[in-house]
Amino acid sequence: MKVFDILPPLDAALRPKKPVVLALGFFDGVHLGHQAVLRRARQEADRRGLALAVMTFDVHPAVIYRGVPAASVRYLSPRPRKEALMADCGVDLLYFVHFTPEFAALAPQAFVDQYLVGLNAAVVVAGFDYTYGKRAVANMATLPTYAAARFAVVTVPEALQDGQKISSTRIRKALDAGDVDLANGLLGYAYRTSGPVVHGEARGRTLGFPTANIDTPAAERLPGIGIYVVRVLVRGAWVPGMASVGRNVTFGAGRPVTLEINLFDFNTDIYGAATQVEWLHYLRGEVKFDGAAGLIAQLQHDQAESEAYLKELGN
Template identity: 45%
Template sequence: MEIIDLTYPFKEKILPKKLILALGFFDGVHLGHQHLIALAKQEAKKKNLPVAVMTFDRHPKEVYQGKNVLYIDNLNEKAYKMKKLGVDYLLVMHFNDAFSKLTAQEFVDNVLVKLQADTVIAGFDYTYGPKNVANMKNFPKFAKGRFKIIEVPEQTYDDKKIGSTEIKTAIQNGQMELACELLGGPYVMSGIVGHGLRNGHKLGFPTVNLVWQGKKVLPKIGVYATKTKILGKWYDSMTSVGYNVTIHQGRKIFIESNLFGFNQEAYDQPVVIKWYKYTRGEIKFTNLADLHEQMMKDKQEIETYFAQQK
């Protein structure tokens, strides 16, 4: 898969041939997004054309509404998922001031047509400007027959919409199993191993301290059954999201993962955490001995959980 950065305005023929173009922000690349991309691939196979997905480098709400948006995926994580789904091109549009001021007609004329879209596929709620005008209902009027339009209806799970907002809420509530079902796989956080306080080492539970990238939605404070990848290998692990209230009195949130069977120094190395199950909340213990005893119980519970999954 090739990643192409786009800045408006751009020249014609960014790509050498016509393409099937999927539109959306695709945060999380969840089951609804995967269905949309699967339909794009079906269309591409019929016409022997490549599949391109166009997303943005930041959410439009950050520009139009000035909101501080939290994300399920950073751009690298999104790109990894797109590659696994067989997308040929990931087009990342820089959401600059000029692009944000495009009318609906200008978006179609100066972006979609210039990208040589043979077919455009988007969800029922996709907008490309003010939603009372730039919506899927009015899309054919702006397209003027220059490309085929496929509108994908709402996708549901247990009669609930599969959407990024619903997934973020599940993650923030510690409902990692629900998030996994809606995403089609566990929630992922990636980054590098940072320098922590080494309190885990003192307790006999050495941890890697995740320094994550981007404005990621954070799981609820507590302890989780996770799998952590470091130095090219996956390990069952228990991961704490919290303030280290027993030892540390700051207000900074730490994400620390104890990998079962791993005890190496790995500072500044890439690390990936997959989140499976919330096991308990953060507890302030009166002494380190009680904390150590609880961590032993946590490890046993999480080892049992993963053993039952096999």
């Protein structure tokens, strides 16, 4: 897969020499609904013998349209993760348009002329709710008019699960509530975050449950406070464990939220190592214990539950 940055306006040098099937969307999380769009686009590309291209954005459109501070946005799939997921979906060409105020101000016809025609689209594929300006005039129903027969338009219908739309918003809400089980069901894979292993307070070691403290990038969406079953990719191997997202309330009030992971049967020094954390299952919420003994008993129970869950998964 080749990846390109478009700093508006579109540089003619980035125009594919041959026509492409072009899929459109922000694709945060590349969830099951997004995968349906990409699968339909891949089918069109294969049928026509064309490359599959995707046009997405470098930041969430809300940063420009609603003035949301860019540093405050927490993504389901920051750029490196999105690139990996797109490659898994068979994308050949991935374009990140830098969502500038000038780009956001484009009239619908100008957007179509400069970007869709500009990227040599033979077919444009997007979800039923894709917009490229004001929803009332810049939607998938009006796109054929702007296209003026220069490319075909394929609209992918709404993807539902349990009678509800599969959406990035729904997944974000599930993660914030700690419901990684629901989030994973909507994503179609186990949610991941990343970050290096950093030094913590080393308290877990004194309890018999040493932990790896992970410094999650601010742009990534960490699941809500709670205890989870996880797998961690570190130094080329997936290691099972249990994770705590919380404030360590047993040891004092007003503490910051941290991510600490107890890796099962693992004693290697991994300070500074990069990790990928795969979130598999929610166990319980954070509890304040009267002392270390109660906490240790609970951790023993959590480990037993985690290992039983992992055994069911075949891990």
